[in-house]
Amino acid sequence: MNSRTFIILLNWNGKEDTLACLKSLEKVTTPHKVVVVDNGSTDGSVEAFSQTDAHLIETGENLGYAEGNNVGIRYALEQGADTIFILNNDTTVEPDILEGFLKRDIPIQGGAAHLMDHPHFLDHLGGNWNATKGSFDLVGARAPAGEWTTPMALDYVCGVALFVKAQVFRDVGLFDPRFFLFWEESDWCFRAKKKGYTITTCPEAKLYHKVSASFTGxxxxxxxxxxxxxxxxxxxxxxxxxxxxxxxxxxxxxxxxxxxxxxxxxxxxxxxxxxxxxxxxxxxxxxxxxxxxxxxxxxxxxxx
Known part of the structure; x- marks a missing residue:
């Protein structure tokens, strides 16, 4: 467990959610570095995060999920990261979340995001492509968490908690910024699958998701x-x-x-x-x- 892990939080006018997430990350037992990318917030986020131990990057504008996270990924790669954990800011995590990911030698893993308001149920784990419908069939959506305790391979894992070996980003590239929001993680996972990378869920990597806190529209x-x-x-x-x-x-x-x-x-x-x-x-x-x-x-x- 000597991996250099960088945790990336993307914030856009979500100060209180991000501060709560940072507080939960302080209890994470595995060594890590937290990077907060602020997407041009106007709610006092920058001032608040400047008082924390996280490394703060200001983009100055809302770049969306895709390019906003790319900013953090580039920084982590420049700093010599071995693994990168992309985590939604409207989450809190269990202290052993990184241990769950690191105990398996798998290039791309998705965490088990439970609903914050109903913690015994999952948000969703990811999905499999349905070529007949032209969309993804979600896996584990709003399902009892106790029924999904075995890792499984999927076409994509949910971008709420995406744990990736840094070499995969170097090989596959970053998120396509054209997506801005939605479909970007499934596009990236598909690109990774085409290069032969395995994508699985990690039931032991437990977190709680507020769900759609950023979708104010x-x-x-x-x-x-x-x-x-x-x-x-x-x-x-x-x-x-x-x-x-x-x-x-x-x-x-x-x-x-x-x-x-x-x-x-x-x-x-x-x-x-x-x-x-x-x-x-x-x-x-x-x-x-x-x-x-x-x-x-x-x-x-x-x-x-």
Missing amino acids: GKPHTSYFWWRNRLLWIEKNCPNSPLKWKVIKEALHILKLYLLKSLQYPFSKKTPERRLRLRTYCAVLLGVRDYFLRRFGAGQGNLS
Whole structure:
């Protein structure tokens, strides 16, 4: 266990969550170095983290999950890291979490993220690609944690807690910054699998996840990135597949629903649910549009 492990926390206006995560990391028994990458926060995060033992890197702007974490990964590689642990800032960890990862000689592992509000249940462990649906089947989603105590190989492990041998990043490269949010860890894991790397879950590496603390835009915000990046993922990983047209057909159905509901809206009761449904449909359509216009990165991330 002499591995030089760097733990990377990405923060964007999540001061209190990140401070709670840092406090839990102070109890981790395995030697490590914590790096906090601040993505242009305006909530006093930088001042707060400057008072901690973590190494702070300021990006000055919101680079998203992909490029924000890349900043931390580059630093860790420059510092001679042997292993890199990418950890969501809205988590707390068990003191022996690194021991769980390090006892297995596996290049890519995902931690067992339990729901913070329901700690006997998992968030999800990762997923396997379903070529029929053109999306991933999640594994262990909201399942009793006691039923998932054996390591298993997956197509990708959840980016909430991603433990990687540094050499894999040197060989495979970093996250594709075009994704910004969503699909980036599955894209990276697919690239790693193509190079022959094994990807497994690590049930002993236990943590607790607040879930979607950074997605302040709500469902429309989430839908925009999920649909846009789904098309980008298919383009990159299934280039000769007709799946893109399947997704477009689904989007056309949503367009019909959007037009129909928009026509009905002036004559219907203005409930929050109806407004949210229209905004979500609109976000999906904007995501598909921006894919074809090659507007990646933050894109329409400010959906309101």
